[in-house]
Amino acid sequence: MNRFILTVQDMTDENAKITIKKNGPYLIFGNIPLREESIQIDAMGKAIKWVEGQKFNQNEVYALCRCGKSSTMPFCSGEHVNKFDGTETADDEPYNDSCLIHEGCDGVKLMEKHILCTGAGFCHAYPRIEIAIKNKKTLEVAKQECANCPGGSLTLVINGEKIEPILKKEISVTNDVKTIGPIWVKGEIPIISANNEQYELRNRVALCRCGRSKNKPFCDASHLK
Ligand code: SF4
Ligand code: FES
Known part of the structure; x- marks a missing residue:
C-alpha cells in the first residue's frame, strides 16, 4: 500500500492546528482528540441530535483523508497520490x-x-x-x-x-444518515491552507472529506449528491 509519509518538517510544530497538504490530506498537530459522530433522525426522517461514536487512539500528529478514497478511513492511506485535485477554492471573506x-x-x-x-x-x-x-x-x-x-x-x-456553543478542541469524523459526512472541527483550531495562509478562526468548521466539495477545504454538502 502506498502509505502517506509525514516529513520531518511536518512534525516540528506541536501546537494544535490543521495544515492542508496540496492535493493531499489534512495534517493534524497537537494531539487533538478524534472521534466518530453520527446524525440521529426521528421517525419523520428529521435530524434531531448528534450521537457520539468510537473514540480513536490517534497519534499526536495524524493525517485525515481529504480525497474520499482512503482504504483506512478516516486516516489517509496514500490513495490520493496523483489522483486527487484538492485545490482550495473557498473565499477569504470573513x-x-x-x-x-x-x-x-x-x-x-x-x-x-x-x-x-x-x-x-x-x-x-x-x-x-x-x-x-x-x-x-x-x-x-x-x-x-x-x-x-x-x-x-x-x-x-x-x-x-x-x-456560540462551548466546544472543546476536538475533531469528529461525521456520518450522515446514508453516507459519510464532513470532518467537524470544534473549538477554534487554526486551519492553514496549502499556500500557508490561515483561514478565519471559528468555533465550528466542517471540512470536506469526500473530495467533491466546490468550496474546498470546507464541506458544501456535495457528499449528499
Ligand atoms: S445550515 Fe445546513 S448544516 Fe447547518 S443546520 Fe441547517 S442544514 Fe444543517
Ligand atoms: S487524502 Fe490521502 S488517501 Fe485520501
Missing part, C-alpha cells in the same frame, strides 16, 4: 461580512452563510429555524439547532451577542 441576515423577534437575528451548509438538516426540524427565531418561546429550539450546525453556517445573535 463570516460576518458575507452572511445573509434573517430577522427574528425583538433583538434576534440569524446569520447564514449558505455555502458552509453541510446539509446536516438540524435547522429543518421542529419548527424550522427561520420560524423558531420569530417567537421568543421557541428561541431555545433555535439555539440548539444553530449549535448542531457543524459547519457554522448558522449563527444566532441575540441583542448583538453571538450565541
Whole structure:
C-alpha cells in the first residue's frame, strides 16, 4: 500500500492546528482528540441530535483523508497520490461580512452563510429555524439547532451577542444518515491552507472529506449528491 509519509518538517510544530497538504490530506498537530459522530433522525426522517461514536487512539500528529478514497478511513492511506485535485477554492471573506441576515423577534437575528451548509438538516426540524427565531418561546429550539450546525453556517445573535456553543478542541469524523459526512472541527483550531495562509478562526468548521466539495477545504454538502 502506498502509505502517506509525514516529513520531518511536518512534525516540528506541536501546537494544535490543521495544515492542508496540496492535493493531499489534512495534517493534524497537537494531539487533538478524534472521534466518530453520527446524525440521529426521528421517525419523520428529521435530524434531531448528534450521537457520539468510537473514540480513536490517534497519534499526536495524524493525517485525515481529504480525497474520499482512503482504504483506512478516516486516516489517509496514500490513495490520493496523483489522483486527487484538492485545490482550495473557498473565499477569504470573513463570516460576518458575507452572511445573509434573517430577522427574528425583538433583538434576534440569524446569520447564514449558505455555502458552509453541510446539509446536516438540524435547522429543518421542529419548527424550522427561520420560524423558531420569530417567537421568543421557541428561541431555545433555535439555539440548539444553530449549535448542531457543524459547519457554522448558522449563527444566532441575540441583542448583538453571538450565541456560540462551548466546544472543546476536538475533531469528529461525521456520518450522515446514508453516507459519510464532513470532518467537524470544534473549538477554534487554526486551519492553514496549502499556500500557508490561515483561514478565519471559528468555533465550528466542517471540512470536506469526500473530495467533491466546490468550496474546498470546507464541506458544501456535495457528499449528499
Ligand atoms: S445550515 Fe447547518 S443546520 Fe441547517 S442544514 Fe445546513 S448544516 Fe444543517
Ligand atoms: S487524502 Fe490521502 S488517501 Fe485520501
